[in-house]
Amino acid sequence: xxxxxxxxxxxxxxxxxxxxxxxRKGLPSGTVGVLGALVIGLSVxxxxxxxxxxxxxxxxxxxxxxxxxxxxxxxPMLLVALGYRALNTxxxxxxxxFTWVTRAFGPWVGWMAGWGLIAAxxxxxxxxxxxxxxxxxxxxxxxxxxxGIADLAGNRFINIFVCLGFMAMATxxxxxxxTSTKIxxxxxxxxxxxxxxxxxxxxxxxxxxxxxxxxATPALSWxxxxxxxxxxxxxxxxxVSIFVYWGWDTILTMGEETKPAxxxxxxxxxxxxxxxxxxxxxxxxxxxxxxxYAGLGDGPSGLGNPAIIENVFAxxxxxxxxxxxxxxxxxxxxxxxxxxxxxxxxxxxxxLAMSHYGALPPAIKKVHPxxxxxxxxxxxxxxxxSVFYAVMRFLSEDVLWDTITALGMMVCFYYGLTAxxxxxxxxKSAPREGIGAVMSQIVLPxxxxxxxxxxxxxxxxxxxxxxxxxxxxxxxxxxxGIIGVVVLLLGVVLMLVQSxxxxxxxxxxxxxxxxxxxxxxxxxxxxxxx
Numbered sequence: 383x384x385x386x387x388x389x390x391x392x393x394x395x396x397x398x399x400x401x402x403x404x405x406r407k408g409l410p411s412g413t414v415g416v417l418g419a420l421v422i423g424l425s426v427x428x429x430x431x432x433x434x435x436x437x438x439x440x441x442x443x444x445x446x447x448x449x450x451x452x453x454x455x456x457x458p459m460l461l462v463a464l465g466y467r468a469l470n471t472x473x474x475x476x477x478x479x480f481t482w483v484t485r486a487f488g489p490w491v492g493w494m495a496g497w498g499l500i501a502a503x504x505x506x507x508x509x510x511x512x513x514x515x516x517x518x519x520x521x522x523x524x525x526x527x528x529x530g531i532a533d534l535a536g537n538r539f540i541n542i543f544v545c546l547g548f549m550a551m552a553t554x555x556x557x558x559x560x561t562s563t564k565i566x567x568x569x570x571x572x573x574x575x576x577x578x579x580x581x582x583x584x585x586x587x588x589x590x591x592x593x594x595x596x597x598a599t600p601a602l603s604w605x606x607x608x609x610x611x612x613x614x615x616x617x618x619x620x621x622v623s624i625f626v627y628w629g630w631d632t633i634l635t636m637g638e639e640t641k642p643a644x645x646x647x648x649x650x651x652x653x654x655x656x657x658x659x660x661x662x663x664x665x666x667x668x669x670x671x672x673x674x675y676a677g678l679g680d681g682p683s684g685l686g687n688p689a690i691i692e693n694v695f696a697x698x699x700x701x702x703x704x705x706x707x708x709x710x711x712x713x714x715x716x717x718x719x720x721x722x723x724x725x726x727x728x729x730x731x732x733x734l735a736m737s738h739y740g741a742l743p744p745a746i747k748k749v750h751p752x753x754x755x756x757x758x759x760x761x762x763x764x765x766x767x768s769v770f771y772a773v774m775r776f777l778s779e780d781v782l783w784d785t786i787t788a789l790g791m792m793v794c795f796y797y798g799l800t801a802x803x804x805x806x807x808x809x810k811s812a813p814r815e816g817i818g819a820v821m822s823q824i825v826l827p828x829x830x831x832x833x834x835x836x837x838x839x840x841x842x843x844x845x846x847x848x849x850x851x852x853x854x855x856x857x858x859x860x861x862x863g864i865i866g867v868v869v870l871l872l873g874v875v876l877m878l879v880q881s882x883x884x885x886x887x888x889x890x891x892x893x894x895x896x897x898x899x900x901x902x903x904x905x906x907x908x909x910x911x912x
Contacts, residue, residue: 415641418568419633419653425567426629427661428721430574430695430714431513433668436626438691440669444619445678446598448685449670450607451616455623456662458837461830462797463630463658465804467651468823470634472807474648477735478634479800485896486803489741489888490877495803496736497873498796500763502628503729505789505865507722507767511545512775513693514718518544520696521711542772552722553764570720577713578664581695582671584702589674596677596684600670617840621790624837626665628793629721630657636731675702733759740887742880774865788865791845794838795870801831807896842866 414422441448466478475481479499484492516535523531534540589597603609610616633654640649647655673685676698680686683697690697695714699707734756737746750757804827812819845863848855855861881888 414636414649416649416653416656419636419640419650420657421567421571422636423630423633423653423657424571424575424660425720426632427627427657428574428629428717429661429664429668430578430710430717431721432626433578433665433672434693434695434714435513436622437669437672438685438694440619440622441673441678441685442691443615443622444610446601446604446673447607447610447619448673449600449604449666451610451619452623452626452665452669453605453662454607454616455620455627456658456666458620458797458830458833459624459627459630459658459662461826462801462834463655464822465801465827465830466631466634467647467655468804468808468827469800470651470654471648474634474650475735476636476731477739478631478732479796480732480736480741481739481893482807483799483803484739484741484893486807487799488895489890489893491799492893493736493741493877493880493888494870494873495796495799496732496741497877498792498799498870499732500729501869501873502789502792502796504763504767504770505792505869506625506628507549507763507771511548511718511722511767511771512541514548514715514722515541515544516693516696517711517715517718521708521715524708524711538775542775545771545775546768548719548722549764549768552719553760567720570716574713574717574720577709578668580706581702581710581713582668585671585675585698588702589671594675596675596679596681598674598677600674604670604673614840614844617837618844620837621794621841623665624793624797624834625790627658627661628789630654630661631797633657672698729763730756730759733762739893740884741893743883788845788862788869791838791841791862791866792869794834794841798831798834798838801827801834804828805831 437448440451444451469482470478473482473485477484477496480492480496482492483495486492516532519535520532523529588594589599591597607616610619631654633650636650642649672694676683676685676694678684678686680688683690683701685691685694687697695710699710703710733742733746734749736742737744737759746759746762748756748758805824808819808823812823842863845860845866847863848858848860856864884892886892
């Protein structure tokens with residue numbers, strides 16, 4: 383791959399080959415390899431936490447087609463991943479969606495893409511903390527042999543207080559920089575993955591036990607998405623399944639911090655593609671095992687029981703694993719705690735990039751002189767997520783379920799915009815490179831982006847129904863829909879306010895739209911020392 387040197391350009395920007403405006407932000411380079419990035423990606427996706435929070439809502443929408451909906455959720459993710467890979471190869475930048483969409487469609491659309499990423503992360507951070515609280519008290523209850531302790535998680539004030547404690551602890555770890563984060567993630571990921579494999583195998587074995595009246599034999603129809611009753615139900619299920627895959631793109635926000643690539647594919651892109659494959663195998667397998675073991679009934683551990691829908695594995699832990707149930711509880715607790723820490727990587731770096739390029743106030747772009755972490759952006763993410771969770775806990779008894787559905791909407795929004803940025807950005811350069819480039823940079827990402835935006839619109843409309851999500855509503859309007867619309871409108875308001883303060887960015891001077899007449903597919907970011 384050709385090398386392009388950095389040259390001084392307009393104040394606050396640099397020029398990299400023909401990519402005007404892309405520049406470094408003070409983050410340390412060469413600190414994360416493929417394995418390290420993969421581990422951090424797994425930690426963000428947090429399989430143990432994600433699945434206990436998503437299997438119930440997915441099953442409530444599509445029933446026995448839960449494995450199919452998890453499989454279908456993977457397809458747009460794969461198509462989007464191709465677009466992300468192409469854009470990251472051309473423009474590795476910690477701003478990812480914000481930077482790429484700005485380069486493709488201009489500052490206004492780019493700003494909203496960045497806002498969508500930040501909003502989605504705030505939603506999931508609050509959800510992660512909520513799951514961690516529940517499994518903390520459940521683990522203590524199991525260890526102390528006192529089931530009543532688990533009920534403390536239902537006390538709003540105790541719940542919020544402990545939640546804030548988790549957020550503070552994770553923020554301190556992330557504050558100390560990527561190296562500290564990476565070591566912490568290795569330990570937690572190995573533990574949770576080992577327990578999850580154990581749990582999946584145990585569920586398959588238990589589903590065949592004659593004593594399990596709810597057990598069912600997996601059938602090919604479970605993997606057939608055409609058996610879902612309607613497109614609205616299908617879209618709702620896809621939004622939930624997209625939630626489980628969300629987070630893999632965090633790896634790409636570390637493009638300025640990863641080690642030099644061995645081969646043509648950048649280190650972070652290689653790790654992201656490996657991660658997507660691991661996730662689809664793990665998620666479809668877990669969904670199949672859970673439906674097979676628990677069934678769709680409304681019994682104590684049935685997926686049709688509304689009392690367990692937010693936290694299915696808590697109900698299944700003892701029936702499936704017996705005396706080893708504490709291991710699953712600890713795995714999910716560790717998974718949620720680690721993911722709070724690693725998930726903060728993405729919004730902090732997006733906020734850093736937006737501030738760096740003038741899309742947000744300049745104070746946010748500060749990088750800690752010792753730890754080399756975007757500490758101001760990190761603190762902002764943690765504070766906003768904490769406040770959001772506290773407010774939601776008082777508005778909804780089923781805050782975890784509602785935030786998952788709202789998160790799916792936000793993810794579809796910014797993933798869709800980012801995926802469509804690829805065909806627009808490469809529309810002139812890709813045809814010169816051949817059919818392979820046309821398919822991977824234009825056609826497939828374009829299909830993925832359109833699919834996700836259709837799901838976003840459909841889910842947003844359906845979520846206005848007061849029966850949507852958990853059924854929580856305000857004045858007859860579904861709380862999930864209110865969350866989604868209010869969050870997006872808040873982004874529009876903040877964008878308009880910032881446009882009066884940073885006219886250079888919004889006029890395209892600091893991060894200009896791409897000159898698509900040039901071949902951008904081989905452009906990479908290098909520091910001043912090559």
